[in-house]
Amino acid sequence: MDETAPARETLLEVNNIEVIYNHVILVLKGVSLAVQKGGITALLGGNGAGKTTTLKAISNLLHSERGAVTKGAIKYRGEVIQGRDPAELVKKGVIQVMEGRHCFQHLTVEENLLTGAYTRRDGKGAVEADLQMVYDYFPRLKERRRSQAGYTSGGEQQMCAIGRALMSRPQMVLLDEPSMGLAPQLVEQIFEIVKSVNENEGLSFLLAEQNTNVALRFAHTGYILESGRVVMEGQAADLRENPDVKEFYLGMSDEGRKSFRDVRSYRRRKRWLA
Ligand SMILES: Nc1ncnc2c1ncn2[C@@H]1O[C@H](COP(=O)(O)OP(=O)(O)O)[C@@H](O)[C@H]1O
Numbered sequence: 124m125d126e127t128a129p130a131r132e133t134l135l136e137v138n139n140i141e142v143i144y145n146h147v148i149l150v151l152k153g154v155s156l157a158v159q160k161g162g163i164t165a166l167l168g169g170n171g172a173g174k175t176t177t178l179k180a181i182s183n184l185l186h187s188e189r190g191a192v193t194k195g196a197i198k199y200r201g202e203v204i205q206g207r208d209p210a211e212l213v214k215k216g217v218i219q220v221m222e223g224r225h226c227f228q229h230l231t232v233e234e235n236l237l238t239g240a241y242t243r244r245d246g247k248g249a250v251e252a253d254l255q256m257v258y259d260y261f262p263r264l265k266e267r268r269r270s271q272a273g274y275t276s277g278g279e280q281q282m283c284a285i286g287r288a289l290m291s292r293p294q295m296v297l298l299d300e301p302s303m304g305l306a307p308q309l310v311e312q313i314f315e316i317v318k319s320v321n322e323n324e325g326l327s328f329l330l331a332e333q334n335t336n337v338a339l340r341f342a343h344t345g346y347i348l349e350s351g352r353v354v355m356e357g358q359a360a361d362l363r364e365n366p367d368v369k370e371f372y373l374g375m376s377d378e379g380r381k382s383f384r385d386v387r388s389y390r391r392r393k394r395w396l397a
Pocket residue numbers: 144145148150168169170171172173174175176177188189190
């Protein structure tokens with residue numbers, strides 16, 4: 124490790140949280156993770172692993188799902204943010220882009236982007252400048268700015284959802300499954316843009332993805348969730364090279380995807396038998 128490198132600031136700290144739905148269904152069973160300032164952190168795992176639940180726990184959006192954080196702590200810049208109003212979190216710089224690229228279908232792309240600035244009090248000029256910034260990152264949105272969002276493509280709607288989040292001037296974006304339902308080429312394009320926003324604007328991302336392959340190419344660090352538990356974590360480059368990750372998440376095995384946890388306990392059993 125480079126001794127002269129400045130200490131990295133931990134922006135978000137999730138410490139051993141449990142989430143229960145409907146008072147009975149335990150979905151997150153002690154999840155811990157950290158997001159470094161200026162980094163892209165990937166939260167990986169298959170369908171139902173608990174990625175969306177984790178993001179919603181952070182941005183306090185579980186209420187409407189009859190879910191609640193029943194244990195653990197969530198801190199943003201050292202401050203406990205559990206129970207904070209989502210709008211207050213947006214003012215603090217934390218914003219979530221929901222799974223399924225929610226745009227207001229009947230509004231134009233530009234109107235959608237402007238709704239992202241609703242918590243801001245820094246004036247029209249600043250908002251206008253950021254609209255231009257979003258158009259610079261997403262030239263496609265500029266072309267489509269007068270189109271009703273409901274008539275744009277899935278890729279354009281995903282761009283619109285991310286662009287709208289950027290309009291709130293966030294420090295950290297919780298991005299839920301940006302690749303969902305999009306063609307590989309578009310996924311690549313969207314991740315490239317996320318990467319350049321991260322590098323040029325210093326924005327931090329917590330990125331939930333089933334698409335391990337693409338996420339680990341763009342992220343700096345990663346966590347793998349299975350059934351509400353972190354089963355593995357590390358630098359993205361190390362995870363990419365990890366034989367278990369290769370086998371079970373990067374589709375480099377003939378057997379298809381098995382549970383990572385099953386394999387580990389199987390290996391453990393084998394060791395005991397040996
Ligand atoms: N509102 C809810 N009520 C009850 N169970 C839920 C609710 N939302 C999600 N779950 C369950 O929680 C688990 C994790 O879901 P989710 O966080 O959406 O996973 P992911 O985003 O990784 O696909 C799943 O088993 C899912 O069925």
